[in-house]
Amino acid sequence: MFEYLQKNLNKALYILKGNNKITEINIVETLKEIHRALIDADVSYKIAKTFVQKIKEKSIGRKVLTSLNPKQLIIKIVYDELVLLMGEKKMDINLSNNPSIILICGLQGSGKTSFSSKLAFFLRKKNKTPLLVAADIHRPAAIDQLKIMGDKENIPVFFLRESKSVIEIMEKSFIYASEKKHNVIIIDTAGRLSIDQIMMDEIKKIHQYSQPSETLFVVDAMTGQDAINTVQVFSKYLNIDGIVMTKLDGDSRGGVAITMSSVVGKPIKFISNGEKVEDMEIFYPERIANRILGMGDIISFVEKVQEQFDEEKTKKIYRKISKNRFDFEDLLEQIQQVKKIGSIKNIVSMIPGMANFFVKDKKDSLNQIESIILSMTPYERNHPKVFTDDIRRKKRISKGAGVTLMDMDLFLKQFYNISRMMKTIKENSGKEIIKNFLSKIINKENNNMH
Ligand SMILES: Nc1nc2c(ncn2[C@@H]2O[C@H](COP(=O)(O)OP(=O)(O)O)[C@@H](O)[C@H]2O)c(=O)[nH]1
Ligand SMILES: [Mg+2]
Structure with missing residues (x-):
């Protein structure tokens, strides 16, 4: 998932191998390579520059403890900075209400429907009883897609095939959920090719009516820096609680995933890396920093x-x-x-x-x-x-x-x-x-x- 960044950062750190002291001279080359690795991984120029500056400040003049070599020390410094960049702590979703309503929004094709079923699957393993709600009234096939995914894992899906009112769908699904004692309701909504007024009006209506415990915005990592712009524009209209980044198994270079939360000020809560229902994980900044630096998970x-x-x-x-x-x-x-x-x-x-x-x-x-x-x-x-x-x-x-x-x-x-x-x-x-x-x-x- 982050192999690309991992490979290049390791190459950068290799320069320090064998040196037993960090000097202004031998660190310059390393920092240059770290900078290049970040840019290549699609980290914005500004962030890459600040990142390298911080590494420099923290490393020059630092005494290398006897048990460490300079390379280990730099790895540790880079690790700490990466964790900070990614938002430091993992952020849980709020599941304290009964039912907890989770609203899934995002552009068309970003992976909302897939993620909705993945999340339901994930929560069921945690002893929750999720209900999936098909609230995409624009594409009839959207209902079938969610239904197929739900059926495969035995997760109930609520839909009203004839309804053209998202509010009616909400209303009836909530009644259904309370009858069947579902303690989590996941609402899969319609997307657009880009954020427009109609989409925003609709999602706001759903948001207002459902009062979700958690609003998650799904973005496709393969859209690169655009993913960051999309989140920024969207969150001006509607307050989101977290981001879901999908398709990290594609040839995305990972830079967007590691910088997203510090640029937009919202945490990534989940990442998705494949089409199968289990291809999803909680976003743990520390574990990802570990993976990127080749220390493994x-x-x-x-x-x-x-x-x-x-x-x-x-x-x-x-x-x-x-x-x-x-x-x-x-x-x-x-x-x-x-x-x-x-x-x-x-x-x-x-x-x-x-x-x-x-x-x-x-x-x-x-x-x-x-x-x-x-x-x-x-x-x-x-x-x-x-x-x-x-x-x-x-x-x-x-x-x-x-x-x-x-x-x-x-x-x-x-x-x-x-x-x-x-x-x-x-x-x-x-x-x-x-x-x-x-x-x-x-x-x-x-x-x-x-
Ligand atoms: N490779 C890969 N494909 C994904 C991932 N998430 C979703 N997809 C695929 O992307 C396409 C769009 O996903 P979908 O859930 O229908 O998006 P929606 O329009 O936002 O509901 C589908 O073909 C999914 O199988 C992912 O993490 N990795
Ligand atoms: Mg969909």
């Missing part, structure tokens, strides 16, 4: 892993962490849990680049860590510090595990880093700690690739 990955984790064991580990006693035995347990999930490669493939790493690195880092720990005595497993400055011990283990002394040192360094980090997050919940812990491990491995 680490949070989604971690959550997926976490779902499979044994709550009891998690609690136990939490207790150990809070007593500052996380040791190799615990790490081994974590690794074995991750492996228990089955095909780690499958989960790992959610992270671009990560899959590559696993294929390329035949040693398979998890197995390697596991064999290192298995080569330790129980005493050593419970006393991680015994290895500090004890080269004979380290040699013995590395021999037993069939790894080099360098691998062993790298592993110990990572482990001590993780333990140090854990101390600082003691206040968090157990879940958070495991989440952080895993993403740290994954990040580490990912960082090795850069």
